[in-house]
Amino acid sequence: MRQFELDTQPPRVAPVSQQHYLRQGGSEAIVYQLSETGCSSGVRVGERVFNGFPIGEVGTNTFVALFALAHDQAASEEDVKLWAEDRAGNRTEAGFWIRINSQKFRSRRIEVSDRFIESVVPEILLNTPEIVQQDSSLDTFLVINRDLRRANNQKISEVSLDSRPELLWLEPFLQLSKSKVEAVFADHRSYFYQGRQVDEQTHLGFDLASYAQSPVEASNSGVVAFADYHGIYGNMVMVDHGLGLFSLYAHLSSIAVEPGQMVNRGESLGRTGATGLAGGDHLHFSMVLQGVQVNPLEWWDVAWVRTHLFNKLPAGSGFD
Ligand SMILES: [Zn+2]
Known part of the structure; x- marks a missing residue:
């Protein structure tokens, strides 16, 4: 038997x-x-x-x-x-x-002018063949702001599901040097066109303004997981920091890295710009954890990272 x-x-x-x-x-x-x-x-x-x-x-x-x-x-x-x-x-x-x-998250009113639409829509259409031009430029903008935003965020989630199985960093996450915060995580945005509300969306990141075309430093060490044009995010880089955690850099004027490349904390990934759905030169920075865009404030906070992650790790794993 x-x-x-x-x-x-x-x-x-x-x-x-x-x-x-x-x-x-x-x-x-x-x-x-x-x-x-x-x-x-x-x-x-x-x-x-x-x-x-x-x-x-x-x-x-x-x-x-x-x-x-x-x-x-x-x-x-x-x-x-x-x-x-x-x-x-x-x-x-x-x-x-x-x-x-x-x-509690903030609410913000965004004025959508014809000038803004004309400055962002043609570039996105040129780089995003799947978006069909609508009868009015406002409608084209709304398709981009709703449907393309949803598709872009879906892709970001997918990229963040394939991560290295170890922590690739041991130092605090960096915020863009000498930058001013212009928008924060999960701002609820109401969009107004000629006095009428036309849309509402949630802003899933921080807008950090520095001088035009300033170097974009890798917030921490990791492996480049994405480096390409990406709809409303314009030229975008995502860095895998291991264990499912990624940082995201958008609206770049130029990209200096390639997927698969190891980057060190502070190393330049490219330069800030206004590609995608951006009214002016700034860095849109976000963190993504296994499919979910999360608040970068926690990861920038050394005390938070120590309390919530490093202090829990066992001795012998190299982080004590
Ligand atoms: Zn932004």
């Missing part, structure tokens, strides 16, 4: 880190352990699934997962779980200590 080994036991998953605080539009990290090898695992926030990555010494089955709550996502603390699934498809979930804080 042949012996069949049938695995019907789901893996066990248990938190190691103690406290987790997640803000709407923000990020968080958890360290956890699995009872078996060869599982996929991570954190589920409502319907969104985030993958964890092994850390620490081999054989300890210790993992870290970075996860996020989207700016427009409603999730209760009971809806955030560790999950693990073995090769036989046995799946389990486990709760952990977490507090979710809702955030």
